[in-house]
Amino acid sequence: MIDVGNFSLVAAWLLAAFGLIGGSIGAKKNNAALIRSAANSVHLCAFFAMFALFLLAVAFVNHDYNYVYVWQNSNNAMPAMYLVSAIWGGMDGSLLLWAAIMCAFSSLVLFRAKGVQRDLMKWVTPVLSGASGFFLFVTAFLTNPFRTVPVGRIFEDGNGLNPLLQNPSMVIHPPTLYIGFTGFVVPAAFCIAALLSGELSDNWIRVTRRWTLVAWGFLTAGIILGGNWAYIELGWGGFWAWDPVENASFLPWLTGTAYLHSVMVQEQKGMLKIWNVCLSVGTYLLTVFGTFLTRSGVVQSVHAFAETDVGWVFLVYIGVGSALTIGLFWYRRVELRPEQKLESYLSREAAFLFNNLALLGICFATFWGVMFPIISEAATGEKAVVGPPFFNQVNVPLFLALLFLMGVGPLIAWRRSSIKVLRKTFLKSFLTGSALTLLFLYLDPTRVLAAVSFGLSLFAIMTVESEFRRAVKNRRALCDEESIPTAMVQVVRRKPRRYGGFLVHLGIAIMAVAITASSTYKIEKDISLVVGESVEVGRYGLTLQDVRKDKHANYEAIVAEVAVSSKDDGVLLEVMQPERRAYVVNEEVTTEVDLRITPREDLYLAMAGLDIAAAKNPDGSHQTIDLKKTPVLLKVFINPLQVWLWFGGVVVLFGTLIVVCEGFLRPEYSAVRETADSRVKA
Amino acid sequence: MNTKFVSAILVVAVVLTAMIYSAVTASAKAVVTVDELTIEGSERTRIRLGARVTDDEIVYQSRPTREVRFTVKDIKGQVINGRGKTIPVVYEGSMPDTLKKGRDVILEGDYVGGSFVAQSLMTQCPSKYEPPMPGEEAKQVGDYD
Structure with missing residues (x-):
């Protein structure tokens, strides 16, 4: 079992290496057999990578604590849903998930793009293999999730998953985000392949349009889900804080969005070719940069991840990728000249240009803000930081x-x-x-x-x-x-x-x-109530009816029962129950907020804690406290129109789905295009 | 060269630079340590202080006003006669229950009259994303001194 997991990873890596080397030689020498076997190695590589991921899932479900990673991120008390999501609860599994999704994408692309010009496709294979090969290398040799505990040690139970991650959003948010991130490898790989092959018509853009849209859709969904998780789980009443981790996912979204618009200008007017090359490769490299940012500990974040040395490997990869692209772009500079000029600022191409500049402006400003501690230290010798006001102001x-x-x-x-x-x-x-x-x-x-x-x-x-x-x-x-x-x-x-x-x-x-x-x-208020007391916030009257203690299998909760009534007529609207949970295993404390969602506004209650308990018992124990007489600290937020954010998402x-399903919605159109494409091929 | 294209980019670049410059001047906060503050001895406003909560009592009240008082020391600071240099902190806000003795905190505010008045307080959770190795005990809060 243990060896099978490792074997799969190494096999996948070797196949990717073959795809890169064999595919490159095949493409260079135009050797049909080599090109074909490189393509086959991509499919086989995807199989082994997915199989490794499957084995890790099996290990989690079977509570196989022989694996360090399984021990670290799960325990016997966890429900099955969170056992699966524990795969991406830490870095090793996250990177395996990333690598596996990327391999799957590569394989799917080669299946789907059968009708595309051979001269382009023969270069796509090695480029995709090179990209996924890097991630397979990292996961097989640097962050192997199949590392085992010392021989002879047997563990009956594991450490458990971070309780903040035991949330339904966290089951789907990371994979959604990763599909978005890795999906951008497709336009980037076709772009590099186009530069390598010299097939610089806008063919690579047309072929990858739908892939880019799919990636963009998943990335958008992932970011919105992340905001929703922060809103529900972190108890600070907001959904976005310009934290480095959030910014890491936002940077490629901005360039990806710019790319989706600027390719239309190339398709229609033959302009912005260099621009599109930069955006497609840049978006992909920014997804890798996000991994570097979150895994290297280079910038301080309240909820950054473990500091590791692995992060720097990603920086090297980004450096190599950028250098390769710039070199290729210089090599093809003549072919990349625009076919037409920008004639007027009152035109759609100008609107798209300004749209791109605004998106890239946001991207650059956000990047600047994230890297500001490093930039300022390098420039002035003193480290300084910028917070949300900076990001908002720009x-x-x-x-x-x-x-x-x-x-x-x-x-x-x-x-x-x-x-x-x-x-x-x-x-x-x-x-x-x-x-x-x-x-x-x-x-x-x-x-x-x-x-x-x-x-x-x-x-x-x-x-x-x-x-x-x-x-x-x-x-x-x-x-x-x-x-x-x-x-x-x-x-x-x-x-x-x-x-x-x-x-x-x-x-x-x-x-x-x-x-x-x-x-x-937004209305934000910190209140402190003893059972029986009331307070008015916004349009609501809040009365603390009761405080009780609930015991559960892996946590103990203090629950406040707050009666919410309308301030004007005193009619009872709802009894809300924000909670404070203390997890038994790793002594983490989490806030379970309660929300009253209406189209007009969200009433958001989070329990900040118990007053005396916090003052007298800094170790967090609540045994000797009389709940009925202890002031309960509540954070109350009223967020107008909040629900429309999720609805807009x-x-x-x-809308994205409709664009992606273009061929499905208009079968007659897509049939025409297929014939046109095959004519081009012939 | 396409002049319209290039001038559009140049104008946006200039505007953006100006915006970033003014935003940085308005909101950048210097990152300091306890040792730096106590050695300089001078008052400094708009700073971010990364520090460790000492073992002194954390005094807290929620009525009539919200206030948390505790002392912090340098995370890597030298300890002389069992004590390093410390700074008293006043934070006017709710007591976060992640605030405990020995925890690392990030404070934003002003260093005035020998004490730090914090407008914001964030606690770092050292063990949160670093699960222990099997067989080791989970890192207890406060015991990594």
Whole structure:
């Protein structure tokens, strides 16, 4: 069993090494047999990597504490769901998961892209093998999850998983994020292969478009799930804190989003070729950079991971990857020249360019903020840090610019537009948005950015709405028996890429509204109540009815029963029960918040602890305390429109799904394209 | 070269640099240690202090106002006659129950009149992401001194 796991990992690594070396030689010498066997090695490599992952899962489910990693991250009391999620509870398993997903992606790409030009594909194989080979090397030789405990030692029970990770979000958040991260290897690999082969038409972009979208969708979902986890599990009332770990996932999202937009300019106008090369490879390298950041301990984070030396290996990999790309790009600089010039700032390509610059601006500012301790120490000798105010101050105006461009970009003409046309298209939504901004400024002149954000969001939503209405109207003019919903479905079905994209924009605008509202108008209050006492917060009256102690298998909880009533008429709305859990095994304490979610706002209660217990017993024991007489410390948050953040996220993902399913929604279209592609091939 | 393209990039780059510069000046906090503060002896505002909570009692009240008082020492500081240099801390906020003797904390605030007035307090959980090796006891809070 033990040897099988190790064997699988090493076998996968050797196969990847063959894919890289054999594939490169085959591609260089145009040796068909070698090219084919390199491709086969990718599939076999994926099989062994997935098998290793499966073996690790089996070890967790069977409580096989012969493995150090299983002992460290699980125990007998854990429910089965968390036994599986314990695979990514630590670094070794996370990296194996990463490697396995990347191998699976590589294999799937080679299966699916059979019709693509051979000259391009023969180089894709070694590049993908090289990428996954690196991660297999790390997991097989540096962070092997199949390390065993010293011979002769037998363990009946394990250390247990960090209780913060025992949450349903943590079951799906890491794999979702990893699928997103690793998925970006596909456009990057095709890009490098295009540079190597000289097949620099926009073919590599068309082939990888859907893969990029899938990766982007998973990355987006992963980030939103992470925010949701932080919101529910960490008990500080927020969902995003600009922590290095969060930023690590956000950086590739920004460049990935920029890439999805800039490739459209290359497809339509033959511009931004160098730009797209940089973005596709850059996005992939930023996903690796995120791993470096979280695994090296180079920047201090409240919830950073263990400091290890492994992190530096990733930095070397990033260095090699960047050098290779820059070298190739220099080698192909003539072919990468743009076919056309930017003619006017009033054009869609200009809107896309500015969209890219804003996204990259946010990316750079975020990177700067994350690395600021290192930068400042190198520059001035004194280490300094920047916190959330820095990120907000720089990034919020850039996000607002993006909201504006999101409204303009999709409806402005390619090449050159005129003020007259723009006035016709945007006047109504622009004036309505401005009116909303002025209204908010009138109500509260101090909150300028929030007012602008609401106005721009409305502007963006209205442009989406007007475009849908126009399309539905045109469609019903043609087939007037169709009902409005049917016409809407047909509109989306016939142009999934366009209208799916609009839905994504709509979702982003909804999220922008929610983020603005919940961060600007948040009410935050620390209260301390003894049983029987009441307090008023926002529209609510809160009464502490009771405090009780609940004993569970692996933790002990102190539960506060808080009656929530409406302040105006005193009607009881709900009894909320925030908890404080003390885990038996590793003495961790966690907060279980209770939420009252309404479309208007979230009422968020977190128990910060018991007053006297905290003061008199610093070791955390609560035995001698009379719960009925001890003040309970509660954190109360009222987050306006919070639920719309998650709803907007769902809309974004639904829109992405529609774009991804383009071929499925329009079978006739995709059949035409397939023939066109095979003609190109022939 | 495409002048429109290049000038757009240049303008955005200049604006961005200015934004980052002003944001850094507005919000950067120097990272200091207890030893640095006590040696300099001067008052410093807007700093981040990484330190370790001493074994002195953590005094805490929630009524009428919220206040936590404790002392911190340097994480790597020298110990002379059983004691290193310490700084008293006042934090006006709720007592986090992760705050314990011997824990490492990150404080943000001002060093005024020989004591540190913290606006924010974060506790580091040294054992959280570092599970022990099999057979070893889990690291107990406060025992890694």
